[in-house]
Amino acid sequence: MKKSAHRRTNKRLLLLKTHRYIGLGSFIILVWLSVSGLLLNHTEMLELDKKFSHNSLLLSLYNIPEPQFSKAVKLDQEWLVAVDNKLYLNKLNLSLSYYNLPFLGAVLKQDLLLIALQHDLLMFTLQGEYIDAIPINANIKKLGLDSNQQLVLDTDQGCLISDKILTSFSACPALSTIDWVQFSQIPKELKQQLSLTYQKSIISLERIILDAHSGRIVGILGVYFMDIIAILIIILAISGLIIWLLRKVKKYKIRMIPICIFKKNLN
Numbered sequence: 001m002k003k004s005a006h007r008r009t010n011k012r013l014l015l016l017k018t019h020r021y022i023g024l025g026s027f028i029i030l031v032w033l034s035v036s037g038l039l040l041n042h043t044e045m046l047e048l049d050k051k052f053s054h055n056s057l058l059l060s061l062y063n064i065p066e067p068q069f070s071k072a073v074k075l076d077q078e079w080l081v082a083v084d085n086k087l088y089l090n091k092l093n094l095s096l097s098y099y100n101l102p103f104l105g106a107v108l109k110q111d112l113l114l115i116a117l118q119h120d121l122l123m124f125t126l127q128g129e130y131i132d133a134i135p136i137n138a139n140i141k142k143l144g145l146d147s148n149q150q151l152v153l154d155t156d157q158g159c160l161i162s163d164k165i166l167t168s169f170s171a172c173p174a175l176s177t178i179d180w181v182q183f184s185q186i187p188k189e190l191k192q193q194l195s196l197t198y199q200k201s202i203i204s205l206e207r208i209i210l211d212a213h214s215g216r217i218v219g220i221l222g223v224y225f226m227d228i229i230a231i232l233i234i235i236l237a238i239s240g241l242i243i244w245l246l247r248k249v250k251k252y253k254i255r256m257i258p259i260c261i262f263k264k265n266l267n
Contacts, residue, residue: 019239022232029229036213040206048206058208059199061217067198072186073106078126080106080115081186083198089113090190091197092128105143105181109151114166116143116153123166134166144180152178 043049053059072081080089082103087094094115104116112131113124118140123131138155146152151162152172159172172178186194208217215222 016243019236019243022236022239026229026232026236030233033213033229036209039209040213043206048209049204051205052201053203053205053208054200058217059203062203064199064202067195069186069191069194071103071183073181074184075106075108075113078108078113079186079190080113081190081194083194086198086201087115088194088197089124089128091193093197093201094124094128094130104140105183107143107145107151107181109145109149109166114143114151116140121153121166136160136169142180144178146172146179147177154180 039046039048067083070082070084072079078090080087087103102118104118106113106115108114108126111126113126113128115122115124119136119138121134121136121140121143123133125131136153136155138153138157138160141154141156143154144152146161150164151166153160153162153169159178160169161172162169211217215224215226
């Protein structure tokens with residue numbers, strides 16, 4: 001009888017210790033999962049998808065490939081460069097999320113930066129602030145300026161020239177002299193700077209937090225580690241429930257002892 005009671009006591013102690021050590025061991029992970037879950041639940045409010053990490057150690061975990069530099073235009077002292085599917089004014093990333101490349105050229109006119117895409121003419125300030133887009137009902141091939149510094153577009157429907165305030169286009173005069181935009185070779189120093197800037201604008205904080213939450217940030221081993229943590233949390237919940245039930249049963253038995261003694265005395 002004593003051995004049986006001793007075994008039950010040892011099992012309860014083992015269960016209690018297991019529950020305690022799992023709880024202590026997974027404490028930091030549980031806190032991180034809770035915090036990261038709260039952050040991901042409010043991504044839009046915190047704008048985590050619009051903020052990017054500049055930490056070189058974190059970025060090294062993603063093996064970001066080298067960017068592809070396709071076209072570049074020299075604009076006085078400025079450079080407009082196409083890097084993969086993004087455009088950079090020097091090192092400033094221009095917002096082109098609603099428009100599709102290809103980038104066909106750019107000119108400076110009246111303190112404005114005019115960028116030609118396939119069906120749109122985009123307007124920016126020289127500080128890279130987006131102003132407006134002018135839709136063109138034709139496929140743009142290239143753009144340039146005539147001798148009067150008027151904007152000219154070469155399209156599949158012929159040559160079009162704008163008015164002075166860029167509100168309308170008409171057919172080019174027959175004898176127009178046009179200086180068409182030519183693409184240039186990007187300077188090596190700017191190319192290196194843009195490579196770093198580009199890599200630091202690829203991985204958003206939302207992506208990093210999500211990958212850290214799931215363990216994918218360190219590869220397949222991280223996923224397996226989070227799987228183990230998930231199993232341990234299940235064990236933690238089950239062991240906690242069992243300990244609670246055992247204590248309830250024990251309290252119930254203690255309460256029943258006086259009743260049993262009372263009934264025994266009555267008999």
